[in-house]
Amino acid sequence: MSRPVRAGGVDEPADEPDTPGSRLEHPQPLAGQADKAGGGTAQAALPSLAKRRALFAGAVTLTGVVLFFCYFRLSRTFLLDSDGASNALQAWAMLHGDPLLRGWTLSDVSFYTTELPEYMLVELVHGLSGEVVHIAAGLTYTLLVVLAALVAKGQATGGRAAVRMVIAAGIMISPQLGFGVHVLLMQPDHTGTSVPVLLAWLLVDRGGRRWWVPPATAVLLGAAYVADTAALVVGIVPLLVVVGWRLFQRVYQRRPAGTEFWPELVRARYELAMMGAALVALAAGRVVPAIIRHLGGYTLHPVPNTIAPSSSMVSHIWSTVEGVLLLFGADFFGLKLSLPTGLVALHLIGVALAVWAVCAGVRRFGGDDLVSSMLTVGAVLALVACLIYPHPGPREMAAVLPFSAALAGRLLAERLAAARLEPVIAVVLSLYVLALFINVTGTPESTDYRPLASWLSGHGLRYGLANYEFASSVTLASGNRVQVRPVSTCCGAPQLYQRMWEADQSWYNPGLHNANFVIQARWSGRPAPSLTSVLYTFGQPARRYRVDGVTVLVWNYNLLTRTRPRPAGNGIPR
Numbered sequence: 001m002s003r004p005v006r007a008g009g010v011d012e013p014a015d016e017p018d019t020p021g022s023r024l025e026h027p028q029p030l031a032g033q034a035d036k037a038g039g040g041t042a043q044a045a046l047p048s049l050a051k052r053r054a055l056f057a058g059a060v061t062l063t064g065v066v067l068f069f070c071y072f073r074l075s076r077t078f079l080l081d082s083d084g085a086s087n088a089l090q091a092w093a094m095l096h097g098d099p100l101l102r103g104w105t106l107s108d109v110s111f112y113t114t115e116l117p118e119y120m121l122v123e124l125v126h127g128l129s130g131e132v133v134h135i136a137a138g139l140t141y142t143l144l145v146v147l148a149a150l151v152a153k154g155q156a157t158g159g160r161a162a163v164r165m166v167i168a169a170g171i172m173i174s175p176q177l178g179f180g181v182h183v184l185l186m187q188p189d190h191t192g193t194s195v196p197v198l199l200a201w202l203l204v205d206r207g208g209r210r211w212w213v214p215p216a217t218a219v220l221l222g223a224a225y226v227a228d229t230a231a232l233v234v235g236i237v238p239l240l241v242v243v244g245w246r247l248f249q250r251v252y253q254r255r256p257a258g259t260e261f262w263p264e265l266v267r268a269r270y271e272l273a274m275m276g277a278a279l280v281a282l283a284a285g286r287v288v289p290a291i292i293r294h295l296g297g298y299t300l301h302p303v304p305n306t307i308a309p310s311s312s313m314v315s316h317i318w319s320t321v322e323g324v325l326l327l328f329g330a331d332f333f334g335l336k337l338s339l340p341t342g343l344v345a346l347h348l349i350g351v352a353l354a355v356w357a358v359c360a361g362v363r364r365f366g367g368d369d370l371v372s373s374m375l376t377v378g379a380v381l382a383l384v385a386c387l388i389y390p391h392p393g394p395r396e397m398a399a400v401l402p403f404s405a406a407l408a409g410r411l412l413a414e415r416l417a418a419a420r421l422e423p424v425i426a427v428v429l430s431l432y433v434l435a436l437f438i439n440v441t442g443t444p445e446s447t448d449y450r451p452l453a454s455w456l457s458g459h460g461l462r463y464g465l466a467n468y469e470f471a472s473s474v475t476l477a478s479g480n481r482v483q484v485r486p487v488s489t490c491c492g493a494p495q496l497y498q499r500m501w502e503a504d505q506s507w508y509n510p511g512l513h514n515a516n517f518v519i520q521a522r523w524s525g526r527p528a529p530s531l532t533s534v535l536y537t538f539g540q541p542a543r544r545y546r547v548d549g550v551t552v553l554v555w556n557y558n559l560l561t562r563t564r565p566r567p568a569g570n571g572i573p574r
Contacts, residue, residue: 152409
């Protein structure tokens with residue numbers, strides 16, 4: 001019997017006569033029964049999928065809530081500083097009719113579209129106090145851990161997804177007490193910049209080649225770059241490098257012989273759109289701050305654009321190594337032998353996994369995993385930037401922690417599982433959680449400036465001057481009821497000048513404010529401002545008080561009449 005052949009070249013069976021029993025082996029249900037059966041299967045599958053997604057979202061949310069309270073408590077173990085306090089005051093000004101921050105001179109980073117909106121949301125709910133900085137710090141680091149875990153998950157499901165997320169979150173879960181908390185949980189310095197970048201990579205990973213992915217990526221990276229120039233190194237350049245390399249491979253290396261260049265370039269429209277997204281983000285980071293300045297908004301101190309000399313490379317390498325250990329909670333140098341020190345040293349496992357993951361990412365660069373390549377380039381560039389920066393520190397390479405943690409989850413989970421190391425992973429994670437528990441429950445909260453602020457308010461001292469580290473911190477601790485503004489010396493002269501760093505020019509206007517006291521406090525081992533500078537600038541005070549470890553000097557006239565702007569061309573007033 002002949003067998004007809006389809007056009008595609010695949011044989012089809014010939015029709016067979018309907019003899020009794022000929023179709024009993026494959027009985028066909030009636031049409032209504034088929035619809036009912038198929039619909040029942042679909043209806044059974046959909047609730048199951050929805051249930052799994054709801055359980056997953058609930059587990060992530062619950063974990064995030066628990067982590068937030070842990071990180072909020074950790075943040076309170078470190079004394080509030082004026083960098084975070086100044087950001088809180090900027091957000092407060094934006095909430096109260098000054099969205100462009102007119103008259104403000106910020107640092108070399110604005111955080112205008114990243115942390116400041118977060119501070120505004122916290123202040124809307126909580127009001128203005130020193131707690132704002134701690135709450136925002138806990139939120140930022142919680143988002144960082146959760147996003148790193150979600151990026152590490154990738155497209156994996158089930159047990160594979162769980163192992164990936166546990167590895168990424170475990171590496172980051174326990175920040176080191178002391179300076180580690182200060183870097184990661186006390187101030188916005190570059191740590192929070194990784195949040196919109198990781199969110200962009202998550203959209204790229206989950207969104208695939210859909211039309212909305214490039215514009216969404218442009219918005220997130222553009223917002224990050226407006227707020228912090230570090231986003232150029234850890235976000236925009238990695239996207240340009242990785243997508244540019246993929247475009248080169250597709251158009252030049254993998255283009256079939258004899259085909260033309262332009263049609264293949266047109267077919268690579270997704271890669272072209274992603275490169276366009278990076279360029280749009282780059283333009284936004286340049287244009288938006290310029291527009292704000294043109295409209296009378298904030299100004300920034302320039303970012304140092306010099307490269308460290310070769311003679312400092314050895315010290316920079318050690319600073320980078322020490323900074324990496326600190327970011328990963330593994331800086332055990334100088335600590336006493338104890339259980340907490342052993343838990344700190346155990347974080348070297350996380351450092352080893354991160355180094356392994358970055359090396360694996362370098363080897364796989366240019367493959368199909370777009371997100372892993374961008375994480376790798378971002379982590380490597382952050383390290384290089386820290387090495388050549390004139391003043392290296394862990395803040396400048398903060399993105400190394402979440403990027404390499406996400407890489408470890410994406411690239412190493414299957415290898416570790418194949419080696420049957422899940423029990424080891426569980427034990428190490430348990431010890432990391434133990435370290436977090438010990439740090440959260442066994443470390444006392446740091447003293448703050450509320451007693452000093454209450455004393456000033458109780459004695460009718462509502463507007464005064466101090467060094468930078470006390471000024472905005474006392475102001476925030478008082479809920480803005482007592483306002484203290486920063487002053488500093490300059491050029492070796494004893495005169496005290498207005499310190500226009502994270503400050504509003506209107507603060508020093510004697511027509512608007514009446515400053516009648518100075519807080520003289522010890523900072524970095526020496527009194528600041530010194531009594532010599534205070535007396536040289538303002539003369540003998542009418543009264544002196546010793547309060548909460550500081551000296552408060554009071555005059556009977558407006559001290560703002562004797563403050564002057566800092567001379568131009570004398571560097572950053574730090």
